[in-house]
Amino acid sequence: MAQLSPILKQATPVVVEHGEGAYLYDTSGRRHLDFTAGIGVTSTGHCHPRVVAAAQEQVGKLIHGQYTTVMHRPLLELSERLGEVLPSGLDSLFFSNSGSEAVEAALRLTRQATGRPNIVVFQGGFHGRTVAAASMTTSGTRFGAGFSPLMSGVHVAPFPYAYHYGWDEKTATDFALRELDYLFATQTSPQETAAFFIEPMLGEGGYVPANSEFMAGLRRRADEHGILLVMDEIQTGFGRTGRFWGHDHFDVRPDVVLIAKGLASGFPLSGIAASKDLMGKAWPGSQGGTYGGNAVSCAAALATLDVIRDENLVENAAARGRQLLDGARAVGEKTPAIGDVRGLGLLVGSEFVTADGAPDNATAQAVQKAAAAKGLLLLTCGAFMNVVRMIPPLVVTSEQVDEALEIWTDVVASVTNGS
Numbered sequence: 001m002a003q004l005s006p007i008l009k010q011a012t013p014v015v016v017e018h019g020e021g022a023y024l025y026d027t028s029g030r031r032h033l034d035f036t037a038g039i040g041v042t043s044t045g046h047c048h049p050r051v052v053a054a055a056q057e058q059v060g061k062l063i064h065g066q067y068t069t070v071m072h073r074p075l076l077e078l079s080e081r082l083g084e085v086l087p088s089g090l091d092s093l094f095f096s097n098s099g100s101e102a103v104e105a106a107l108r109l110t111r112q113a114t115g116r117p118n119i120v121v122f123q124g125g126f127h128g129r130t131v132a133a134a135s136m137t138t139s140g141t142r143f144g145a146g147f148s149p150l151m152s153g154v155h156v157a158p159f160p161y162a163y164h165y166g167w168d169e170k171t172a173t174d175f176a177l178r179e180l181d182y183l184f185a186t187q188t189s190p191q192e193t194a195a196f197f198i199e200p201m202l203g204e205g206g207y208v209p210a211n212s213e214f215m216a217g218l219r220r221r222a223d224e225h226g227i228l229l230v231m232d233e234i235q236t237g238f239g240r241t242g243r244f245w246g247h248d249h250f251d252v253r254p255d256v257v258l259i260a261k262g263l264a265s266g267f268p269l270s271g272i273a274a275s276k277d278l279m280g281k282a283w284p285g286s287q288g289g290t291y292g293g294n295a296v297s298c299a300a301a302l303a304t305l306d307v308i309r310d311e312n313l314v315e316n317a318a319a320r321g322r323q324l325l326d327g328a329r330a331v332g333e334k335t336p337a338i339g340d341v342r343g344l345g346l347l348v349g350s351e352f353v354t355a356d357g358a359p360d361n362a363t364a365q366a367v368q369k370a371a372a373a374k375g376l377l378l379l380t381c382g383a384f385m386n387v388v389r390m391i392p393p394l395v396v397t398s399e400q401v402d403e404a405l406e407i408w409t410d411v412v413a414s415v416t417n418g419s
């Protein structure tokens with residue numbers, strides 16, 4: 001009998017039967033409050049009726065229309081609709097299926113457009129698991145482990161992770177920008193650098209928001225040297241941070257935006273957005289794929305955008321995010337094992353540390369496990385996997401946030417007092 005590969009280690013023992021809104025129901029009928037949202041994917045909640053209806057209707061009309069062969073209506077409509085929410089000037093789109101593919105598409109585009117080989121990424125960044133995307137990922141060595149050589153031409157600059165450095169935000173930012181200039185002087189000249197790839201907030205790397213000064217520093221260097229600024233909004237886009245885009249918090253203009261996850265409520269769909277001028281520099285035939293921009297995924301994405309607008313989900317993410325962050329901070333303040341609590345909107349992380357401030361993965365995992373036993377599903381992240389993160393769907397209610405915080409308060413107290 002064939003079985004799933006043991007490489008698929010589950011964070012929880014739950015086998016899910018169905019989902020509704022912020023809840024998942026397992027095969028024994030038990031209810032779980034889902035503060036993972038499929039790693040930030042099911043933003044409209046599980047099986048939102050409007051998303052389900054749109055997908056069902058599309059399945060009966062057309063499932064697949066390969067976009068280099070024929071065009072289909074959902075893809076055209078989605079491109080138009082995304083134009084309404086994307087930063088102005090980013091009016092040309094290319095679609096694929098997963099976040100990693102979007103990263104690869106942007107990698108190809110930025111290298112082709114500039115004729116330059118090198119990419120600068122930021123320490124702790126996560127961009128995916130395909131070989132090129134893994135080569136650009138530094139949120140943990142495990143993502144590139146055992147299959148080197150990875151892609152060459154990737155250089156890593158520091159991210160202003162103030163808590164980790166033990167500095168204030170300004171000192172961490174000054175350091176990160178100075179190190180970037182040092183990297184330009186010692187590893188890749190700006191003239192050989194095609195692009196910066198950055199997340200508005202380290203996601204897998206530990207839920208660490210960037211800041212305006214840092215982003216402005218990148219933009220300045222990009223403008224000065226003709227480097228393209230690629231904003232990986234795969235985890236942070238579509239209202240997740242309480243603004244439509246994560247980078248909206250930092251008043252910065254990206255050249256390319258990467259989208260996936262929250263775009264289609266769980267249907268596989270990703271893409272890149274750039275100006276027509278920049279996109280026109282892609283080499284003909286170098287971008288494509290059999291399944292990219294699937295018709296059912298596009299129909300689901302259109303419904304997702306409607307739900308985000310009609311149910312004011314960006315505003316809800318901001319309000320519920322504040323409630324969640326305040327609650328998590330209150331727990332953090334009375335828990336020595338939690339060194340830092342941070343977040344943007346409905347991306348909230350609590351970093352577990354030992355008495356001497358070292359990353360404490362064991363306690364983070366124990367808390368996650370104890371929460372799952374009480375019906376609250378959570379994930380960990382960070383290079384040391386010592387940050388417990390909360391990513392509920394954007395439809396989460398005030399009562400559900402309270403319910404989660406109650407379990408959180410309880411399990412953090414019992415695990416950390418017992419350890």
Ligand code: PMP
Binds near residue numbers: 039126
């Ligand atoms: N970029 C970011 C910021 C992500 O969070 C992720 C997924 N966690 C990816 C890229 C890769 O997406 P996928 O797993 O769909 O390939």
